[in-house]
Amino acid sequence: MSALFQVPWTDYRSDLLDALGRTLSYTVVSFVGAVALGLAVALLRLSRAWPARAVAAVYTEVFKNVPLLAIIFLTYFGLASAGIKLDVFTAGCLSLIVFYAAYLSEIFRSAISGVHAEQTEAGEALGLGRASIFAHVVLPQAVRLALPGTNTMLVDLLKSTSLLVTVSAAELMSEGRLITSATFRALEVYLVISAVYFALCYPLSQLLLLLERKVRAGIPLSPLRRRRVRAAHELLAADLARPTVRKESAV
Amino acid sequence: MTEPVITARTTASEASLPSPAPGLVPSEAVIRIEGLCKSFDGRRVLDQVNLEVDRGRIVSVIGQSGGGKSTLMRCVNLLERPEAGTVEVAGEVVHSGGRTVCRDLPGLRRTVGMVFQRFHLFPHLTAVENVVLAQRRAGVPEQQALERAVALLRRVKVAHRGLARPEQLSGGEQQRVAIARALALQPEVLLFDEPTSSLDPEATREVLSVMRELAADGMTMLLVTHELPFAREVSDHVVFVDGGQIVEEGAPQDVLDNPAQARTQEFLASYGTTS
Numbered sequence: 001m002s003a004l005f006q007v008p009w010t011d012y013r014s015d016l017l018d019a020l021g022r023t024l025s026y027t028v029v030s031f032v033g034a035v036a037l038g039l040a041v042a043l044l045r046l047s048r049a050w051p052a053r054a055v056a057a058v059y060t061e062v063f064k065n066v067p068l069l070a071i072i073f074l075t076y077f078g079l080a081s082a083g084i085k086l087d088v089f090t091a092g093c094l095s096l097i098v099f100y101a102a103y104l105s106e107i108f109r110s111a112i113s114g115v116h117a118e119q120t121e122a123g124e125a126l127g128l129g130r131a132s133i134f135a136h137v138v139l140p141q142a143v144r145l146a147l148p149g150t151n152t153m154l155v156d157l158l159k160s161t162s163l164l165v166t167v168s169a170a171e172l173m174s175e176g177r178l179i180t181s182a183t184f185r186a187l188e189v190y191l192v193i194s195a196v197y198f199a200l201c202y203p204l205s206q207l208l209l210l211l212e213r214k215v216r217a218g219i220p221l222s223p224l225r226r227r228r229v230r231a232a233h234e235l236l237a238a239d240l241a242r243p244t245v246r247k248e249s250a251v
Numbered sequence: 252m253t254e255p256v257i258t259a260r261t262t263a264s265e266a267s268l269p270s271p272a273p274g275l276v277p278s279e280a281v282i283r284i285e286g287l288c289k290s291f292d293g294r295r296v297l298d299q300v301n302l303e304v305d306r307g308r309i310v311s312v313i314g315q316s317g318g319g320k321s322t323l324m325r326c327v328n329l330l331e332r333p334e335a336g337t338v339e340v341a342g343e344v345v346h347s348g349g350r351t352v353c354r355d356l357p358g359l360r361r362t363v364g365m366v367f368q369r370f371h372l373f374p375h376l377t378a379v380e381n382v383v384l385a386q387r388r389a390g391v392p393e394q395q396a397l398e399r400a401v402a403l404l405r406r407v408k409v410a411h412r413g414l415a416r417p418e419q420l421s422g423g424e425q426q427r428v429a430i431a432r433a434l435a436l437q438p439e440v441l442l443f444d445e446p447t448s449s450l451d452p453e454a455t456r457e458v459l460s461v462m463r464e465l466a467a468d469g470m471t472m473l474l475v476t477h478e479l480p481f482a483r484e485v486s487d488h489v490v491f492v493d494g495g496q497i498v499e500e501g502a503p504q505d506v507l508d509n510p511a512q513a514r515t516q517e518f519l520a521s522y523g524t525t526s
Contacts, residue, residue, distance in 0.1 A: 121330060122371035126385035127361035127436065136384060140375045218375065218416045225380075228397070229414065232379040235401045236413040 007185050009192070012175075019175035020196065026089070026161045026171060030096035031154055037097055038104030045109050056105070063102035069163055071095045076167045092164045100157050104150065111146035112138060144215050151208035155201050162197070172196060279342070281306050281440045281471050282327055282363075287336035289322055289495075296322050297333070298495040304440065304488075309472045311482035311503075314492040315518060320475040321368075323492065324442050327473065328363040329356065341439050361389060364433035368445040370425040372417040378404060378428045379413040382435050389436060396435075403431035407461045423454025427461055440471040447478055479522055483507050491515045 009016075044056035063071070075098075076091040086094065115138050123133035165173035176193035180186050220226045282304040289297040296319045304310045312320045325331040326338060329346060338346040341362050345353035353359050372381050382400035387393065404410040407427040409420075417425055426446055433441055443462065447455040459481050466472065466485040476482050482489055482503060489506040491499045491514075499512045510516045 118367070118369070118371050119373065122367065122373070124330060125328060125360055125365040125367075125371075126388075126432070127357035127359075128385060128388050129357055132388045136388070137373055141373075144375060218377070228380065228383070228393070229377065231394070231397055232377070232383075232401065233414060235397055236379065236404075236410060239401055239405055239410050 005188055007179065007183050007188050007192075012179055015175055015178075016172075016196075019170060019172045022089075022169070023158070023161050023171040023200075026092055026096065026164065026169070027154075027158045030093045030100065030161075031157055033093060033097035034100035034104050034153075034157070035150070037101035039108050041101060041105035042108035042112060045105065046112060060102045060105055063098055064106075066099075068095065068099045068160055069166065071099050072163060072167060088164075088167055088169050092161075092167065092169045095164075096157060096160065099160075100153055104153055107146050107149035107153070108142065111142040111149075114145045115141045147208075147212050147215055151205070151212065154208065155205050158201055158204065159197060279306055280304060280339070281341055282473060283337075283339040284323075284326070285337045285339075287323070287326060287333050287338065289319075289326060289331060289333045296495045297326070300336070300492075300495070300497055302490065302497070304471060304473050306439070306471050307469045308487040309466055309470075309474065309485050310488045310490060311474045311476055311486040312490045312492055313476065313479065313482060313518075314498075318493050319495040320492050321444050324365075324444050324473060324475050327442060328360050328365055329353065330365075361385070361436040362439050363442060364436065364438035364440070365442040366426070366429050366433050366444065366446050368448050370417070370422075370429045370449075372425055372429055372432070374417050377414050377416055378409065378420065378424075378431075381417070381428055382432045385432070386435050399435060400431070403434050404428065406434075406464075407431045408457075421454060422450045423457040426450060426454070426458045430458070430461055430465075434465075440473060441465070443472060443474040443476070445475050445477065447476070479507060479519075491518065493518065 041056045041059055044052045045060070047053055047056075072092070072095040075086065075095045076088065079086060079091070119137050119141065120133055123137045128136070161169075161171050162173040164171055165177055168174050172193055176189050180189045183189065214221065220229050280303045282302070284300060284302040287297050287300040287302075288295065300319075300323060302310070302323070312323060314320050322331055326333050326346075327340065329338070329351060332349075332351060333346060334349050336346075337344060337348075340359055343353070343359075345351065345359055372378075373384065376384065379397070379400045382403055383396045386396035386399065391399070401410060401413065404413050407430050409424050409427045409431070412420055412424055412428075415424075417428070420428065426449075430441075430446075446462070447458050450458060455478070459478065462472075462474075462481075463485060474482070474486070486503045488500065489503045490497055491506055491510070491512070493514050499506055499510060499515045505511075506515065507519065510519060
């Protein structure tokens with residue numbers, strides 16, 4: 001065991017922490033961007049206007065069928081040769097966003113389509129406008145349907161940041177490559193780097209599973225809903241404490 | 252279309268409906284339909300239908316499935332847009348000559364509450380939240396919306412299930428929550444689209460009991476139903492629709508007990524209700 005672990009890890013501690021921070025930054029920024037773009041593309045694919053649907057379909061098919069590595073090279077090296085020079089963080093995030101937005105748009109589209117049309121109709125019958133129906137009726141139900149696939153994509157995106165090693169993005173994998181170059185201990189270094197990825201991804205996926213369960217069980221997650229349910233609970237408890245005769249006469 | 256004034260009610264007793272004074276039931280039409288036509292894929296499902304529902308009255312629409320009853324009802328709040336004819340709600344023409352002339356469609360739909368056959372509750376919300384949602388979007392303050400929701404849930408006898416989600420409720424409970432939800436914006440008229448068709452006999456009894464109380468309180472109702480004894484009991488007027496046309500209409504005892512038209516007699520015979 002001692003023969004396997006000979007890298008002076010304490011010397012690399014601060015570099016590794018920086019790299020870990022950058023991996024997390026790439027993940028968070030790219031995921032937020034991919035969710036926003038994916039939702040926009042999904043809405044375009046569900047649009048009544050065929051040109052919007054066509055543009056969204058072409059986008060999805062292109063980015064689903066091109067390897068992420070090719071997109072990273074195109075964004076960082078390709079655009080630079082066309083005069084558009086992006087820094088490595090921007091290029092890395094942009095690559096991850098356009099790639100994962102294509103997959104997320106498919107997840108969101110199927111989730112939104114999966115909400116029964118009668119739910120929209122019920123909202124209309126209650127006098128809700130289109131924006132209210134989307135925000136308060138369709139979206140919360142679509143989120144519930146989209147959550148498992150979206151969570152898988154988040155964990156996958158985190159792991160895919162390792163591909164940014166090819167443009168020296170100074171994230172975990174790049175740091176691993178630097179340590180390997182300095183120590184020639186490839187097995188040990190990449191075992192440790194893999195363990196760090198596992199230590200990030202496993203708890204994250206378990207947390208997301210917990211979130212899925214809470215959402216499926218209808219547990220209110222937003223502060224507004226929590227307050228409303230608590231207030232309703234108090235009102236209902238006070239109501240149920242009333243004598244039956246009085247309750248019936250009040251009705 | 253005038254925006255309905257939503258005044259929040261804060262006490263349980265205030266959740267009851269304003270009933271017309273005895274002997275002073277106003278006779279103006281809340282719903283007036285003239286020459287209504289509607290087709291789906293070239294098939295005419297409503298053909299020159301005329302119908303009036305006066306304030307405080309209960310009109311039941313009966314007929315075989317596929318006869319156009321539900322489409323007729325859905326044309327009132329413009330969930331379906333007629334191709335021809337006029338729809339007037341609360342004195343306001345909302346659709347005429349194949350064009351929607353109502354400028355405030357959400358306002359129209361708050362004036363006309365609707366209860367669906369399969370409840371259509373929002374599954375991600377609790378019963379009380381289902382009743383609160385439309386009120387909040389209509390500008391009712393949070394606390395008042397909650398108090399009104401609780402009062403309405405009590406009124407339909409399902410307050411004890413207020414924090415349950417639809418999937419945790421029985422069919423009868425779900426339909427009663429749906430009725431509370433439809434009442435939350437204090438509509439001038441309630442549309443019931445076969446409200447008991449998806450329910451077992453016990454749940455049907457529960458829902459009909461709530462509807463009976465609404466009727467006793469003077470709620471204006473347009474009701475599509477297969478519950479002929481109930482239609483006979485609560486209705487002021489019964490309309491028999493077949494093939495997209497009104498074949499016969501009149502007082503319940505006339506239409507249901509002494510139908511003049513052969514088609515109505517045939518329909519009622521299939522239910523075993525004619526004398």
